[in-house]
Amino acid sequence: MVNTAAFGKRIQEIMKFYHVSASGFADAMGVGRSSISHILSGRNKPSLDFVMKITEAYPEAELYWLLYGQGTFPKSEETNKPIETTPQIIPTVPTLTEIPNTEELEQDLFSIPEPEIQNNISDNTENEEKQIINTAFATKEINQIVFFYKDGTFDIYKN
Structure with missing residues (x-):
C-alpha cells in the first residue's frame, strides 16, 4: 500500500528538482x-x-x-547504463533471389501451416478448435507491448 503522505513528499521533491510549480507539474502530465x-x-x-503519467512526463x-x-531520485548513472549481455546471433535477411515465392511473404507469422496442424492433431474436433483459435487471433492487431524490468523500469512500444 502506498503511503500517501510520503508519496506527496516525493512529488514535491520531483517538482523541486525540475523547478516547476504544482500547476506546471499538472500541466506537464x-x-x-x-x-x-x-x-x-x-x-x-x-x-x-x-503514477504512470508522472513516470512518462518525468523520466x-x-x-x-x-x-x-526505494531506489534513488534522480535515477543514478548505474540504472541508465545498459546491461552487458552476451551477443545474440541475428539471422540475416534473405535477398530477393533467395525468396522462393510471394505466397510465403503473405503468410501470417502466427498461423500454422496446414501439414503441421495435421501432424500434431489426430482428432477432427481438435483440428476444428485449432482453426477457430487461429482465426480469432489472426483478426487482432497489436496496439502496444510493455516490457517490465525487475528494477522497476519499463518500456512501452506502440504500434
Missing part, C-alpha cells in the same frame, strides 16, 4: 491542477494512471522510488 492539490494534501490517493523518477521510496 496532462492532469487537472486540482488532482495534484488533492494528492499533495492527502485527500486523494494516486491512481495507477496518475528521472523511477516507479519504485515514486511508490515506495
Whole structure:
C-alpha cells in the first residue's frame, strides 16, 4: 500500500528538482491542477494512471522510488547504463533471389501451416478448435507491448 503522505513528499521533491510549480507539474502530465492539490494534501490517493503519467512526463523518477521510496531520485548513472549481455546471433535477411515465392511473404507469422496442424492433431474436433483459435487471433492487431524490468523500469512500444 502506498503511503500517501510520503508519496506527496516525493512529488514535491520531483517538482523541486525540475523547478516547476504544482500547476506546471499538472500541466506537464496532462492532469487537472486540482488532482495534484488533492494528492499533495492527502485527500486523494494516486491512481495507477496518475503514477504512470508522472513516470512518462518525468523520466528521472523511477516507479519504485515514486511508490515506495526505494531506489534513488534522480535515477543514478548505474540504472541508465545498459546491461552487458552476451551477443545474440541475428539471422540475416534473405535477398530477393533467395525468396522462393510471394505466397510465403503473405503468410501470417502466427498461423500454422496446414501439414503441421495435421501432424500434431489426430482428432477432427481438435483440428476444428485449432482453426477457430487461429482465426480469432489472426483478426487482432497489436496496439502496444510493455516490457517490465525487475528494477522497476519499463518500456512501452506502440504500434
